[in-house]
Amino acid sequence: MSVSEQQVHKEKTENIDNNDHEVLVQANHIKKYFPISGGIFKHTVGHVKAVDDVSLKISKGETLGIVGESGSGKSTLGRVILRLLEPTEGEILFENNDISYLGNRKLRDYRKNMQIVFQDPFASLNSKMSVGELIEEPLLVQSSASKSERKEKSVELLEKVGLRASDRMKYPHEFSGGQRQRISIARALALHPKFIICDEPVSALDVSIQAQVLNLMADLQDEFNLTYLFIAHDLSVVKHISDRVAVMYLGRIAETAPKNSLYKNPLHPYTQALLSSIPSTDTRNHRGKIKLSGDLPSPANPPSGCAFRTRCSYAHDRCSMERPELKHYGNGHYVACHLYDDTTT
Amino acid sequence: MAQKPLLEVEGLKTYFYLDDNMIAKAVDGVDFGISPGETVAIVGESGSGKSITSLSIMQLIQKPGKIIEGTISLENNNLLQKSGKQMTQIRGNDISMIFQEPMTALNPVYTIGNQIIETLKKHKKLSKKEARQRTIELLEVVGFPRAEKIIDEYPHQLSGGMRQRAMIAMAISCDPKLLIADEPSTALDVTIQAQILDLLAEMKERLGMAILLITHDLGVVAEYADRVLVMYGGQIVEETSVEQLFENTKHPYTTGLLESLPNIDKEMDRLGAIKGTVPPAHNFPRGCRFSTRCPHVMDRCYESDPVLHEIEPNHKVRCFLYE
Numbered sequence: 001m002s003v004s005e006q007q008v009h010k011e012k013t014e015n016i017d018n019n020d021h022e023v024l025v026q027a028n029h030i031k032k033y034f035p036i037s038g039g040i041f042k043h044t045v046g047h048v049k050a051v052d053d054v055s056l057k058i059s060k061g062e063t064l065g066i067v068g069e070s071g072s073g074k075s076t077l078g079r080v081i082l083r084l085l086e087p088t089e090g091e092i093l094f095e096n097n098d099i100s101y102l103g104n105r106k107l108r109d110y111r112k113n114m115q116i117v118f119q120d121p122f123a124s125l126n127s128k129m130s131v132g133e134l135i136e137e138p139l140l141v142q143s144s145a146s147k148s149e150r151k152e153k154s155v156e157l158l159e160k161v162g163l164r165a166s167d168r169m170k171y172p173h174e175f176s177g178g179q180r181q182r183i184s185i186a187r188a189l190a191l192h193p194k195f196i197i198c199d200e201p202v203s204a205l206d207v208s209i210q211a212q213v214l215n216l217m218a219d220l221q222d223e224f225n226l227t228y229l230f231i232a233h234d235l236s237v238v239k240h241i242s243d244r245v246a247v248m249y250l251g252r253i254a255e256t257a258p259k260n261s262l263y264k265n266p267l268h269p270y271t272q273a274l275l276s277s278i279p280s281t282d283t284r285n286h287r288g289k290i291k292l293s294g295d296l297p298s299p300a301n302p303p304s305g306c307a308f309r310t311r312c313s314y315a316h317d318r319c320s321m322e323r324p325e326l327k328h329y330g331n332g333h334y335v336a337c338h339l340y341d342d343t344t345t
Numbered sequence: 346m347a348q349k350p351l352l353e354v355e356g357l358k359t360y361f362y363l364d365d366n367m368i369a370k371a372v373d374g375v376d377f378g379i380s381p382g383e384t385v386a387i388v389g390e391s392g393s394g395k396s397i398t399s400l401s402i403m404q405l406i407q408k409p410g411k412i413i414e415g416t417i418s419l420e421n422n423n424l425l426q427k428s429g430k431q432m433t434q435i436r437g438n439d440i441s442m443i444f445q446e447p448m449t450a451l452n453p454v455y456t457i458g459n460q461i462i463e464t465l466k467k468h469k470k471l472s473k474k475e476a477r478q479r480t481i482e483l484l485e486v487v488g489f490p491r492a493e494k495i496i497d498e499y500p501h502q503l504s505g506g507m508r509q510r511a512m513i514a515m516a517i518s519c520d521p522k523l524l525i526a527d528e529p530s531t532a533l534d535v536t537i538q539a540q541i542l543d544l545l546a547e548m549k550e551r552l553g554m555a556i557l558l559i560t561h562d563l564g565v566v567a568e569y570a571d572r573v574l575v576m577y578g579g580q581i582v583e584e585t586s587v588e589q590l591f592e593n594t595k596h597p598y599t600t601g602l603l604e605s606l607p608n609i610d611k612e613m614d615r616l617g618a619i620k621g622t623v624p625p626a627h628n629f630p631r632g633c634r635f636s637t638r639c640p641h642v643m644d645r646c647y648e649s650d651p652v653l654h655e656i657e658p659n660h661k662v663r664c665f666l667y668e
Contacts, residue, residue: 069534070505176622206390206561211605211618218615233534240607240616263609277539278609279564283591291543292536295504 023096024227025058025081025195030090032073032080036300048300050076052251053090055326058195063221063228065242065259067235067274071296073251074231078197081229082114083107094195112142115188119200121180125172131158131183132168138190157186161216178209182216189220197229202237214241235278239263244332247271250307251299253326257333267335270308306338314339350378351555352402352440352523357415359394359401361626369626371397371410373579376653379523379555384546386558386570386587388602392623394579395559399525402557403442404432419523438468441516445528447508451500457484457511458496461518468519483514486551487544506537510544517548524549527559542569563606567591575599578634579626581653585660595662597639633665641666 038045051073058064068074079085091100118124135154139145155165161182202210246256255268266272273290292311309319326336327344359372372394379385387395417424444450465476484492487510530538573590575583583596604617621638630637636646653663
C-alpha cells in the first residue's frame with residue numbers, strides 16, 4: 001500500500017468512527033397527530049397517531065431505510081422531517097440547526113438542501129409543463145441562474161439520469177413510468193441537495209425498470225455524496241440500497257440496526273414475522289413462515305402498551321401495561337420489545 | 346402432464362384496434378394447458394399480455410379489443426363458440442376470477458353477504474335462506490372469525506386483506522374447476538399477502554380446483570406455482586416447471602428478470618437491470634420481440650421470429666440460442 005493509499009484508507013476508517021459527529025439530519029421525539037372531527041359541530045373527537053414519538057439520526061452519506069406496512073406512519077414521518085407537514089411535537093435538526101419552527105422564508109433556504117422523490121411519477125409531475133420547465137423550476141425559484149444557465153443545467157441533469165438532451169421539449173405523458181421517475185430524480189438533484197427523501201420511488205415500476213432506477217440512485221449517491229432516507233414496503237429493495245434500516249409499526253420504530261444485523265438477526269417479533277413472510281425465489285428451501293393473525297390495528301385507537309401485542313405470539317401481561325422503549329442491544333442494534341429487557345441498555 | 350388438461354388454450358390472439366389504424370397485439374399466439382388441480386403461474390411485466398390472456402379466457406375483453414383467433418377449451422368445449430348466455434353460466438360456475446383491487450371488484454352499495462348470496466341464488470338455484478346459511482359457512486371457511494356479522498357489512502368496513510378474503514369466498518362459492526387469480530396479493534401488505542396466498546393454496550387442496558395465477562412477483566411464483574409461463578410482448582417466451590425455471594433458466598429475458606430482483610439472502614453491489622423498456626404492443630420490433638433489450642442478440646434475431654420449442658422434456662423456450 002503506498003503512502004497516499006494508506007492515507008485514504010485511514011481517512012475512510014476515521015470517517016466511519018466519526019459517524020456520530022457527522023450527523024446530517026436528526027429527529028427527536030417526533031409526534032404527528034391528525035385530528036378526527038365528529039359530531040354536528042365538527043369538533044375534535046380523537047386523534048390518529050400517525051407518528052408517535054420517533055427519534056432517528058442520519059449520518060452524512062448514509063442511506064437509512066424505513067420499512068413498514070401501510071398505516072405504519074413511514075411516509076408521514078418523511079414528510080414531517082421535510083416540514084411538508086408540521087410536527088405536533090418534537091424537533092428536527094438539519095446540520096445541527098433546529099428547523100422545526102422556522103418560518104417559511106427562512107425554511108426556504110434549507111429546502112435547497114432537502115428534496116423528495118415520490119412514488120407515483122404520474123401524479124408528481126405537472127402534465128402541463130415540459131420536462132425542461134419541470135427541471136428548471138427549482139432553479140428559477142431558488143437560484144439566480146440565467147435562462148441559458150438553466151437550460152445548460154437541465155441538459156446536464158437529463159444526461160446524468162440517463163435521458164437525452166432532446167427530451168427537454170417533451171411532456172411527461174410521452175415517457176414510461178421508469179423514465180418519469182428519472183425526470184423526478186433529475187428535478188430533485190437540480191439544486192445540489194445534501195439530503196433526499198425517497199418515498200417508495202420504485203414500487204410503481206416493473207422489476208427490470210426498478211433495477212435500473214435503483215442502480216441509478218446508487219450511482220448518484222456516490223457521485224454527489226448524497227444522504228438518503230429511503231421509505232419502502234419492499235424489504236428486499238430496502239436491504240439492497242440501505243446501510244441502516246428502521247422497522248416501523250403503528251407510528252413507532254420497533255427495531256433499527258445496520259442492515260446485515262437486522263436481516264440476519266432480527267430481534268423484534270414483528271421484524272421476524274415480516275422477514276419470514278417474503279416469498280423466496282429459492283424453490284428448494286422455503287423459509288418457515290411466522291404467520292401473523294389479523295390486521296394492523298387502527299392508529300386512531302392503538303392498543304395500550306406495546307402496539308404490536310395484539311398480533312404477537314410472545315405477548316405477556318407487561319406488554320399491555322407498559323410501552324417498550326427503543327433500547328440498545330449492542331453494535332448499533334436497537335429494539336423496542338420487553339423480551340429483551342434484560343439484555344438491552 | 347399425463348392427465349387430460351382441464352383448460353387448453355391454442356393459438357390465442359387478442360388484438361386491440363386503436364385509433365390511427367394501429368393494432369396492439371396484446372396477446373399474439375399463446376398456447377398452454379392447465380391440468381385439474383394444478384397451479385400455473387403467468388409472470389411478466391406490465392404490457393406483457395398476462396392479464397389480457399386471463400381476461401380472454403373469461404371472455405371479458407371489451408372494445409376496441411377482440412379475440413381474433415384461437416381456441417379456448419374447457420374440458421373439450423370450445424368456450425369461444427358459446428353464446429353470451431352460456432358464458433354467463435360458465436363464469437362463476439366453472440371458472441371464477443379474483444382481481445388485484447378488491448375494492449373496485451366488490452360493489453360498494455351492497456353488503457358482502459348480498460353479493461355472495463346473489464351468486465349462489467343465480468348459479469346454484471338455492472333459496473334465500475339456504476344461500477345465507479351457505480354464505481356464512483363460506484365466510485368461515487376463508488377465515489372470518491365473526492362470519493354472522495361480516496355477512497351484513499359493506500365492503501368499505503373491511504380492510505384490504507379482509508376484502509380479498511370476501512372475494513375468495515365469492516369466487517369459490519360455486520365450486521369452480523378453475524380459479525383465475527390476477528395479482529391477488531399485489532395491493533396487500535407483505536404479512537397479509539402471505540395470509541391470502543396461503544388461503545388460496547389451502548382452498549385449492551380442499552376443493553381440488555386448478556389455479557391460474559397471474560403475477561409479476563417471482564417470489565410468489567416460486568412458493569405457490571407448479572408450472573410457470575413467462576410472457577413477453579404478448580407471447581410465451583419460456584414454459585417449464587417451477588424448479589427448472591429457477592435452477593435451469595434458459596431465456597435471456599427470464600435470466601434478466603431474475604437478476605433484476607434484489608435478493609434478501611445475498612449481498613449484491615449492483616442489480617443486473619435489463620436495459621431499455623418494454624416495447625409498446627402496437628410497435629413490436631421485427632424478429633424476436635426481446636431483441637432490442639437482449640444481451641445475447643444475434644443478426645438473425647432481427648430478421649426472423651423464434652418459435653416456442655421443447656429443448657428438453659417439459660421445458661419450452663422461444664429463443665435462437667437453443668436451436
